[in-house]
Amino acid sequence: MALDLFNLLFFPAGLGLIGAGLLYQWADRKLLARFQNRLGPRWFQPFADAMKLLGKEEISPQGSSPVLFAFLPMLALAGALTAALYVPLFGLAPVFSFPGDLIVTLYLMSLLTMCIGLAGAQTRDRFSLAGALRVFTQMFAYEAPFILALLTPSVALMLAGQPSSWQISELATAAANAPVSHLLTLPITFVVALVGLMGKLELPPFDAPEAETEIVAGALTEYSGRGLALFSLARAVELVVGLTLVTALYLGGVGSGPLAAVLFTLKTIGLLVVIVVLQTLLARLRIDQTVNLWWRIGSVLVLAQWLLLILYRVLR
Amino acid sequence: MTLTQKPLQRVEALLEPWMKPDKTGRPAGNRLDIWLTADDLLPVVATLVEDEWGYLAAITGLDPGVATGELHVLYHFAEGAAVLTLRVVVPRDAAEVPTIRPLIPLAAIYEQELSEVLGVAIVGAPARGRLFLPDDWPDGVYPLRKDFQLEQFNDKEQGGS
Amino acid sequence: MNASTTDRFVIPIGPQHPALKEPGHFEFTVEGETVIDATVRLGYAHRGIEKGAEGRNWTQSLYLLERICGICSHIHSTAYVIGVEQMAEVEVPGRAQAIREVIAELERIHSHMLWLGVAAHDAGFDSLFMYTWRDRETVMDLLETISGNRVHYSANILGGVKFDLTDEAAAAILKGIDFLEERTRHYREVVSQDAFFLQRTRNVGTMTREEALQLGVVGPTARASGVARDVRVDAPYIAYNEFPAQIQLLGAGDLEARFLVRIDEMLDCYRLIRELLAGMPAGELTAKRMPRKLKPGEVISRVEAPRGELFYYIRSTGGEQPDRVKVRTPTLCNMGSVLTQTVGHNLADVPMILVGIDPCFSCNDRAVSVRRAGRAEGQAWSWADLRRYGINYYRRQLNLDTDHRPTDLLTY
Numbered sequence: 001m002a003l004d005l006f007n008l009l010f011f012p013a014g015l016g017l018i019g020a021g022l023l024y025q026w027a028d029r030k031l032l033a034r035f036q037n038r039l040g041p042r043w044f045q046p047f048a049d050a051m052k053l054l055g056k057e058e059i060s061p062q063g064s065s066p067v068l069f070a071f072l073p074m075l076a077l078a079g080a081l082t083a084a085l086y087v088p089l090f091g092l093a094p095v096f097s098f099p100g101d102l103i104v105t106l107y108l109m110s111l112l113t114m115c116i117g118l119a120g121a122q123t124r125d126r127f128s129l130a131g132a133l134r135v136f137t138q139m140f141a142y143e144a145p146f147i148l149a150l151l152t153p154s155v156a157l158m159l160a161g162q163p164s165s166w167q168i169s170e171l172a173t174a175a176a177n178a179p180v181s182h183l184l185t186l187p188i189t190f191v192v193a194l195v196g197l198m199g200k201l202e203l204p205p206f207d208a209p210e211a212e213t214e215i216v217a218g219a220l221t222e223y224s225g226r227g228l229a230l231f232s233l234a235r236a237v238e239l240v241v242g243l244t245l246v247t248a249l250y251l252g253g254v255g256s257g258p259l260a261a262v263l264f265t266l267k268t269i270g271l272l273v274v275i276v277v278l279q280t281l282l283a284r285l286r287i288d289q290t291v292n293l294w295w296r297i298g299s300v301l302v303l304a305q306w307l308l309l310i311l312y313r314v315l316r
Numbered sequence: 317m318t319l320t321q322k323p324l325q326r327v328e329a330l331l332e333p334w335m336k337p338d339k340t341g342r343p344a345g346n347r348l349d350i351w352l353t354a355d356d357l358l359p360v361v362a363t364l365v366e367d368e369w370g371y372l373a374a375i376t377g378l379d380p381g382v383a384t385g386e387l388h389v390l391y392h393f394a395e396g397a398a399v400l401t402l403r404v405v406v407p408r409d410a411a412e413v414p415t416i417r418p419l420i421p422l423a424a425i426y427e428q429e430l431s432e433v434l435g436v437a438i439v440g441a442p443a444r445g446r447l448f449l450p451d452d453w454p455d456g457v458y459p460l461r462k463d464f465q466l467e468q469f470n471d472k473e474q475g476g477s
Numbered sequence: 478m479n480a481s482t483t484d485r486f487v488i489p490i491g492p493q494h495p496a497l498k499e500p501g502h503f504e505f506t507v508e509g510e511t512v513i514d515a516t517v518r519l520g521y522a523h524r525g526i527e528k529g530a531e532g533r534n535w536t537q538s539l540y541l542l543e544r545i546c547g548i549c550s551h552i553h554s555t556a557y558v559i560g561v562e563q564m565a566e567v568e569v570p571g572r573a574q575a576i577r578e579v580i581a582e583l584e585r586i587h588s589h590m591l592w593l594g595v596a597a598h599d600a601g602f603d604s605l606f607m608y609t610w611r612d613r614e615t616v617m618d619l620l621e622t623i624s625g626n627r628v629h630y631s632a633n634i635l636g637g638v639k640f641d642l643t644d645e646a647a648a649a650i651l652k653g654i655d656f657l658e659e660r661t662r663h664y665r666e667v668v669s670q671d672a673f674f675l676q677r678t679r680n681v682g683t684m685t686r687e688e689a690l691q692l693g694v695v696g697p698t699a700r701a702s703g704v705a706r707d708v709r710v711d712a713p714y715i716a717y718n719e720f721p722a723q724i725q726l727l728g729a730g731d732l733e734a735r736f737l738v739r740i741d742e743m744l745d746c747y748r749l750i751r752e753l754l755a756g757m758p759a760g761e762l763t764a765k766r767m768p769r770k771l772k773p774g775e776v777i778s779r780v781e782a783p784r785g786e787l788f789y790y791i792r793s794t795g796g797e798q799p800d801r802v803k804v805r806t807p808t809l810c811n812m813g814s815v816l817t818q819t820v821g822h823n824l825a826d827v828p829m830i831l832v833g834i835d836p837c838f839s840c841n842d843r844a845v846s847v848r849r850a851g852r853a854e855g856q857a858w859s860w861a862d863l864r865r866y867g868i869n870y871y872r873r874q875l876n877l878d879t880d881h882r883p884t885d886l887l888t889y
Contacts, residue, residue: 035604036603036604036607036608037607037608037611038607126486126487126488126489127488129486130488130507130510130824133509133510204601204603205601205673207601208601208825211601211825212495212496213495213496213598213599213601213828214496214824214825214827214828215488215824216494216495280604281604281673282602282673283597283600283601283602283605283671283673283674283676283677284600284601284602284677285601285673285676286676286677286823286825286826287510287823287825288510288823289676320712343774343775343776344563344776344777346712347777368690371690371693371706372693373779373786373788373805374788374790374803374805376790376801376803377803378792378801378803379801390790392777392788392790394779394786394788396711396712397711397712399777399779401777420693421691421692421693421813422692422693422810422813424813425809425812425813426805426809433527445518446518446520447517447518447519447520448519448520448523449520449523450520450523459525459528460527460528460801464528
């Protein structure tokens with residue numbers, strides 16, 4: 001019982017996760033800065049930012065519901081933290097696990113995006129409204145390919161005639177024990193999943209919903225204090241959860257001692273570096289171009305991967 | 317030199333009907349000045365636009381001094397190195413020129429500036445707020461007129477509020 | 478309420494907005510993401526410089542006019558001095574003219590580099606932004622080496638230039654532009670080949686040659702639409718007769734063409750500067766004599782600023798002060814095109830189209846009305862007030878305040 005509580009509140013979920021999220025965020029900012037020939041922040045900068053914002057007064061704008069205004073950021077963070085319970089953080093066994101937890105996690109991860117969109121849509125600020133519109137548009141664009149890409153390892157098992165499951169830990173074990181790495185057998189959906197994660201986290205080139213040169217801060221323009229801090233913490237947590245999920249499903253390596261944990265964490269950091277490189281290289285997409293990209297290319301790629309799997313199965 | 321002389325010869329031929337010897341000047345090798353009345357402005361500009369001579373480079377508003385009782389509006393057209401200046405003289409107390417923006421859309425910005433800073437009314441231009449001066453700038457005070465004084469500005473401002 | 482009124486709303490951009498580096502106010506009416514109407518309000522940086530010049534002598538006005546713009550300061554002073562010199566019938570030595578041209582071209586490089594970064598940032602391509610601004614430091618360092626200043630070089634004086642171009646400075650410039658040329662070629666590749674960036678620039682904000690002529694745009698904006706208009710070529714001034722510039726022309730008229738025209742211009746600047754440094758005429762730096770009073774008369778002087786044609790009309794009534802200085806800046810010409818171009822485009826393209834003309838609001842707006850807080854009426858300050866305020870300000874800063882005039886000046 002005490003151990004469960006510790007797991008829930010401090011490590012690997014809870015505070016430890018938030019801390020890790022902020023560190024990952026720092027790594028993201030620092031690497032991006034170095035790639036762009038800047039100095040970048042010191043390691044404690046995201047912590048300092050979060051502290052400062054948490055201590056600031058939140059000004060609830062006129063014309064919006066103060067309850068929703070305060071509640072949405074909490075829900076967003078709660079959603080992200082709950083999602084974290086089902087994924088094998090740092091390669092340790094998930095805090096909770098049950099058959100079908102993959103689906104629950106995917107839904108909980110979308111909660112953040114929904115909350116950001118609603119937060120923007122319920123204020124009267126024009127930049128927020130435009131931002132909210134873009135948040136939802138973008139969500140409908142990347143969500144389907146992203147979810148399909150994350151379900152692919154399970155589908156692949158099914159098609160291969162092996163016992164399949166919707167449980168993350170089992171899929172992770174399967175990924176680790178696969179005779180040929182998923183990276184080689186499912187390369188297309190791996191890329192789609194990783195890029196989908198960038199869409200979910202609104203990282204460049206998918207940062208149209210918060211494009212500062214057009215709509216200032218997008219949906220979160222009216223947030224200035226605690227609410228903004230909670231949203232930003234939720235994003236940090238989601239960054240870790242997303243990376244962990246992609247790593248677990250595609251690269252595997254969960255729950256067999258400290259060495260596996262270190263290796264697993266290194267894998268997530270490796271994926272983070274890939275994401276940062278993409279951020280450096282690519283210019284922002286317009287929202288219509290984002291939608292185009294996901295529906296015309298993203299979905300087709302996923303379906304192509306499935307088709308390949310089926311063909312492979314049939315021909316064998 | 318061809319870049320200077322050719323366009324000048326062309327424009328002289330074009331604007332022949334409006335060029336009176338005592339109302340035409342060549343202040344510099346590349347320039348041609350023509351004094352016009354406000355009524356002649358539109359036909360002249362229409363001729364220039366129709367024959368595609370040059371482009372409207374600027375509109376200068378000029379206050380030659382209170383004593384003259386006049387304001388000058390200078391329309392500068394440029395092609396190559398040649399500059400044609402149409403000089404329209406208007407009475408100071410009833411300063412107005414017709415708008416040329418139906419012919420040259422860009423002129424709208426210049427005309428707006430002219431009316432705001434020198435108080436030359438633009439006949440035919442739609443009324444709109446200020447483009448350059450502050451919103452609380454007092455009406456009837458034109459900063460580029462020679463009789464504009466900061467003190468006068470302050471009086472108006474305080475009297476108005 | 479019907480659907481059409483709920484769907485459209487006005488997105489204000491400015492006076493303070495992250496996309497604008499200077500204050501200007503635009504209102505874009507959008508339907509969904511598409512812009513259907515656009516209006517502009519200028520004047521937030523109107524400082525009454527034209528009026529100010531009337532109250533100063535010929536020399537003082539030079540320094541005032543140079544401060545119209547912080548990016549293209551040299552070209553403003555050049556337009557003014559060549560006008561005044563023409564009126565005074567002063568012959569300026571060839572070396573001075575060549576030095577003016579070197580600085581003008583360095584300024585063009587600096588301005589275009591700055592623009593490239595800002596444009597990339599508006600497109601959401603921060604990597605390009607960061608790298609171009611790093612490289613821009615090179616040209617700013619060069620200008621500092623020559624003049625001692627990074628932005629207001631104050632190279633021009635009436636009748637010549639203030640400083641010589643030493644051999645060391647020339648060597649530093651050559652080294653600097655070698656580096657910059659290599660970088661510029663790289664940026665040309667990026668701008669013309671990067672698929673993601675091209676999505677934001679190709680066929681966006683397209684202006685045909687006819688539209689460009691009708692809208693009366695100038696400078697690189699016009700040249701990207703195939704309008705061959707460059708004052709350096711059409712009406713060479715300073716040393717452009719001896720060291721001619723080459724006009725850079727493209728026909729596509731979209732944002733990509735505006736990028737490429739400016740980059741090509743930078744490449745031409747490097748060539749021009751090398752030729753200038755190789756063939757720098759020897760001689761004096763200033764004319765023998767520059768009269769204090771000018772004969773009555775008027776002069777028009779046109780120069781090619783980085784953003785396009787800059788037009789000066791200067792009139793003298795025979796005194797020590799100009800009677801009228803009219804400044805028509807290139808941004809004013811190009812502003813009209815922004816309003817027409819944005820209509821029908823996606824909101825996301827608006828900052829790009831706006832930045833495509835390289836707007837310079839401080840050039841655009843040129844009365845000082847400082848408001849005091851808590852009072853309804855505005856208060857115009859005299860120059861003496863401003864000067865006193867400035868001195869007191871620094872006194873307070875340095876804790877030297879013995880007699881500062883308290884509160885009323887501080888409270889705004």
